[in-house]
Amino acid sequence: MSCHLPSNKSKNGKSNKNTINIALAGNPNVGKSVIFNQLTGLSQTIGNWPGKTVEKMEGYLDFLGYHFNIVDLPGIYSLSTYSLEEIVSREYVVSDDVDLIINVIDATNLERNLFFTFQLLELKIPMILAINQMDLLRKRNLDLDFKELEKIFKLPVLPLVAVHGTGVHQLLEEAIELVVYRHPHSHYMRRRSKASSHHGHHYYRVEHIHERSDPKVNIQKTFEFPNLFEITNFGKEVELKISVLIENIDRYTQKFSSCNYPSRFLAIKLLENDSEVLKIFTENQEGSRIIELSKGYREQLEELHGEDINTIISSEIYNKIKKVVDFVLITKAKKNVKRTTVSDFIDHLTTHSIFGYIILLLVIFGIYFFTFSIGDFLGGLLDDRFTIWSNFIHANFGENNIWVKIIWDGGLGGLFGAIGGVLVYVIPFFLVIEILQDSGYLPRAAFLMDRVMHSLGVHGKTIIPMILGFGCNVPACAGCRIMETEREKKISVALTSLIPCAATMTVVLGLVGRYLGFYWILILFIINFTVIFIVGKLLNKTLPGQCTELIMEMHEYRVPNFKVIIKQTWVRSKEFIFKALPIIIILGIVLEILLIFNALEPINTILYPVTFLWLGLPSITGVFLIYGILRKELTLVLLSVLANSLNSSLIVLLSPVQMIVFSLVTMLYIPCFATIILIAKQTNWKYAAQIAILEVGLAILIGGIIRFGFLIFSGF
Amino acid sequence: MVSIDILYKGLNMKMLQKSIQNKENQANGTPLVKCLTECEKGEEVVVLRVNAGRNAKTRLANLGVVPGVKITKTKNAPFKGPLEIIVKGSALVIGRGLASKIIVECNRACKN
Incomplete structure (x- = not known):
């Protein structure tokens, strides 16, 4: 309102x-x-x-x-x-x-x-x-x-x-x-x-x-508002109608007193059929009468000009502006020659039908590489510290002390996990986003991908949060706010949450990449993007409404402003630290409490039909997958821990098929908890739950198909 | 070339006459009214009408794409993607579906 x-x-x-x-x-x-x-x-x-x-x-x-x-x-x-x-x-x-x-x-x-x-x-x-x-x-x-x-x-x-x-x-x-x-x-x-x-x-x-x-x-004597009638004069016919509307609005001022808009603004917006202003006026009878009046006027004007009212008014304003600009713009030298600048050259290259896509791929790879390498390095340092402190605490207070478990393993473990597993990725990632945004590259990607995205029911701008998703899904989902309509926001968050983020990539690289080779990573990626495509198509069909067209300004390239980038990165990281970290810590405590009371043991049993019978994974992975909701790379971390405790290696623990299925399920099965929260923030909790369920379903379905596909083929 | 019937939709008399005139010109091999998607790269044209929905139309009008304004088409995205125009000194990307609803007139000053 x-x-x-x-x-x-x-x-x-x-x-x-x-x-x-x-x-x-x-x-x-x-x-x-x-x-x-x-x-x-x-x-x-x-x-x-x-x-x-x-x-x-x-x-x-x-x-x-x-x-x-x-x-x-x-x-x-x-x-x-x-x-x-x-x-x-x-x-x-x-x-x-x-x-x-x-x-x-x-x-x-x-x-x-x-x-x-x-x-x-x-x-x-x-x-x-x-x-x-x-x-x-x-x-x-x-x-x-x-x-x-x-x-x-x-x-x-x-x-x-x-x-x-x-x-x-x-x-x-x-x-x-x-x-x-x-x-x-x-x-x-x-x-x-x-x-x-x-x-x-x-x-x-x-x-x-x-x-x-x-x-x-x-209008005070000491301060003069510009004479609006003089400056923003919309032409005789329009002004006449506006003045009648203003009179009407002023007569019932008390009725609309709850809004601060000046009468003239209200009158113009009424003529323009502005949905928000209409809401103010439909509240009472006089308002409805004024709406009727403005509707009549609008029809008259549109008839007269053969154009719709917004175009009439915008044209009038632009005509005025042209006069103002012609008046105030001083040309010092003769006509300046337009020359190709570096910006134009980069622009040409990044929107080129071949090089453009190559650069797009390089940018995605760059985001991933930068986020991953810095995050991995810092995360490794922190993990080592935490292990040392952990051993110290356990040695001094006893490993099985219930409070140690809840506060240290749960709370502080969650905190360190969040810092070492999420924050170290998020901060470099914010830095890359800011650089990309400030330089002006992202609209070019939207320009190149608009056609493809249209088949998924959204326009090209969606590619922006999706590209960001390769770094981390969490801020990428927050980035979906750039989409104009509710429908596009919904589709965008769903697609973005399916992009394999840096954390997911650790699992894929650490398992499939390490033991099975690059070839299989490629196949997993193809499956992942097919799923994104299917989900897009599905949402496009099911969500009401139509795909809107892209209208976007393409700014010139410029050298990023270092100060602004650093400050923005800090401000965004600060927001993440104060808003997302507490939730992660609380969840860590809850999980630890559940573990203490062996509440997670039944989960393996409950998930047994899915994990063991359908997906063909060891039943212990049920709990790992639950942990993975918190941080996706935990699935691999816990698997390694298990392998260590059994004095074997991952290759013994899991067969190649199991590795592929496990990685794939990790890639797809659910957005991590922080992502779910952000999906809910961008849309609503119901939709976030629906997306989560949809993705779990798809992961199980596809994981199963692959497993049985292998079974059948190896049978021949 | 857009079929002339589509152009008639919602056009007022003045534009109608223009269209007829254009049809004649067309016979001579110089089509003057077309939709934005048909323009050549680098061609400067004048907007005649935007036949889009209310929302898109308002948005375009706010960004300066109103009847009578000169625009230059500068880029075509590959695979029938969107196109880029220069309007009032700034570059604007418009989806192809919407661009096909923008009816433009070739400036008489330009050769074809």
Whole structure:
């Protein structure tokens, strides 16, 4: 629901008198995150918007005696309802929490960036335009007339080169100036006066409604909002209808007072048939009447222009922007000659019909190799440490002490397992993702794979989390949030969870690779990808809805910003450490308790028909497979432990067929526990359970088929 | 070449006349109205109409693909995959299914 009750921010101790809340908004890839990093440093936290699967980046800094809370909104192109990110962003921006928007604009792509600016203007929030990448623009012998821009928008407009940090602090000075001195009726000032007076919450709420609903009151002498009618004029016919709608909305202001959107914004969105705004209006009778009215208007306008309303309005905005850009863009030299840059060359190579795919394979191999080699190295070090400490503890407190077992073997063992088995893979992996994302490679992969992915019911973007899945499924599933619709998210997480991750690969390499050779690894991979294909097809058939088409911006390549990459890697790892590790530790304790009471012994018996009779594996593997849910490579680790204790080797313990079946089952049978949690976060628990069950079923089915296939063939 | 019937769907009179005109041009071997997928690599064209669903259409409009705008097709993905266009200075990748619903007109200034 797009309505916000005024949230009482002062509950958060820090945010009272001198706090300024800033939202960073802008298109994707305009350098927003660089600015955010420079402003907030290491104070950032990463989380989700309440109840949504959209990432929320927050940070703070203190500057000139003010405390700035900065929220980095997701990069979006407009304030429609195309994706969840757009809805979340616009709801947040109009909430009482925001004093000021900093709209980051890419100077080299002015027209499209200003489209979003025009939409933000409609929200009537104090705003600063930060024009980034001015250095690139000047390199092209172009410049901007900032004075004219300020005049046109009646907003502070600042040049910025965020990668060098130029202009970032002027932003804050301008923010203070704008919020504190020039706009005395901002949320900020209201909070201030509230802190110093005894008026209750209610009083300010009323004042707030009044202010927002009447534009005349809203425009202060000291701070002037741009005349929207002048700037964002949609043409006579459209404006006429908008003004009638505004009148109607204003008449029943009390009815829609629970939302913070200005009437004009509501009117435009009503015309555009915006589903979220319609929800606000369907709540009462007057609203329904206004909806009817807007529907009539929409039909009239569409009839008149022979186009649908969104196209009409977008065209009008783009026409305006063209005029603005023509006016403010200064060409210094004669026409600049376009030359092929290194970026163009790499772009050509990575989207080439042959080399493109070769590079894609190399990238996947690179991710796997990097994650695996660093993770394996660090994990090995940690495991050695833990074994030494373990022996020490066992020697001192007795191996069979129940508390030692629960706390040490279970809790700390789980912790070390999580650090040594998961975290050491996750951190290098985050590093690779950030490099890939920052350089701009991933959209190229989507471009190449779009056709293939379409046959699985999703568009090319799905390949991005899937590529990441080769490193670790856990963050890769979280990465599925880039998919626009619920349906695509569901298919994406399912496909991603089936990608063999670095941990799974240890099992395959350690068992099949070591004893049977590369040839069999290839076969296992082919089976794995066939399964992915089948699951994709299956979900495509069963999930309601249709496959949407790919619409994606292809950014130019650029040299990754080292600082941003390191900070992002740290922020993401921090989130993983605090959110996923506790769960893993608790699970470790639970498993240990179950082991103490021999509760797992029956599992072997229960699983006996499946493991022994159907798959032909030793029945002890039942417990190993259960452990594998926690960490996939545990299946192999436990198998080796068993082999050691029996003074034999794996090759004696398992026949070649058993090895293949065991590896295959490990590859497919279930996403690891952390992955399941993330699937549930992206979709819901029911779906996560369904996926888990589906994968277990497939693993058992295919494992059995292979086993019996071997039996039959060897029989001949 | 898209069949002219598809083009008529939802076109207003002005465009209809244009299409008829184009049909005549076509007889002379110079088709002027076509869908984006039929364009050559590197060809600059003007968008006439987007015949897609509401969501995709809004998205494209927000990104600057509106009737009257000049676009350049720059890339074709292999295996009948998506294609890349330059619109207002930025590169946009559009799935082939959607691209086939974007009706464009060849700029008169360009030779073919």
